[in-house]
Amino acid sequence: MDLRRFICWRLVLLLLFMPCGLRCMSVHILNEEPVYVIPGSSLDLKARVENGPLEEVSVVSWEREPESGFHPEKATLATCSGRGLKCAGTRPNVHVNMGQQETALQVNGYSSTDSGVYAVTVEDHTGAKTTAHCIVRTYEEVHHVSVSINASHSVLVCGEAWGTEPNFSWLHERVAITKNVGRVSKDGTTLFVTMTPFCGHFTCMVSNKLGYSSATYTAAPCETEARGTTAVVVCFVLLLLFGGVLTFLLWRRHKHANRGERLHEHLDDTI
The missing domain is CATH 2.60.40.10 (Immunoglobulins)
Structure with missing residues (x-):
């Protein structure tokens, strides 16, 4: 009888002080942090919950606090509790759901005031809690290049x-x-x-x-580029001048030829 009691107590002590196996519950957020969100879009965070066969999740809560400040105040965004872990958000644009080993938070119409440190806390039936954190920041456009x-x-x-x-x-x-x-x-x-x-x-x-x-x-103008541009301009001007002179000479020659023909015809008529 004493031997049985001794064995039972050994088993109880092993279960109580077992590091991570049958008794360790953990939670971690799947999003790579920091998470950047464009204003007006939705923030989506997912967390995975792992619990042993001797543990039962009783409460899951999502909270947010400012990323900096001497006395940051936490704001509860959503909670899942009760039989079947029924979930509810504290604001109309906040939604949360709970799966078998996963919980997801969604904040619609994200604004800069929604940035900060998000925390998901999981509590088991004994009251033991474990928490995971994630930094969320506003996606900023490019400034001052x-x-x-x-x-x-x-x-x-x-x-x-x-x-x-x-x-x-x-x-x-x-x-x-x-x-x-x-x-x-x-x-x-x-x-x-x-x-x-x-x-x-x-x-x-x-x-x-x-x-x-x-x-x-x-920087300084490239010489090859400047010389090339100058050469093109000079060639264009020369072509215009040459074309103008050639046109003028042809017109003058044609004019004198017409005058000679008219003078020859006039002399013939006079004779």
């Missing part, structure tokens, strides 16, 4: 203020950068100019889902 230069090394650097997921690209005289002009860094922010001489217009374009903006650095 600028180009700076390190003249000694012929390096152009493109900067952008606070746009979300900016994509950088470069143009030289409105044409994409080629090997003859230089090379662009992997992140697209830096242009290493190798062309000689360093001349022309270099434009940095920054874009994201909400639009684009650009900035241009203007």
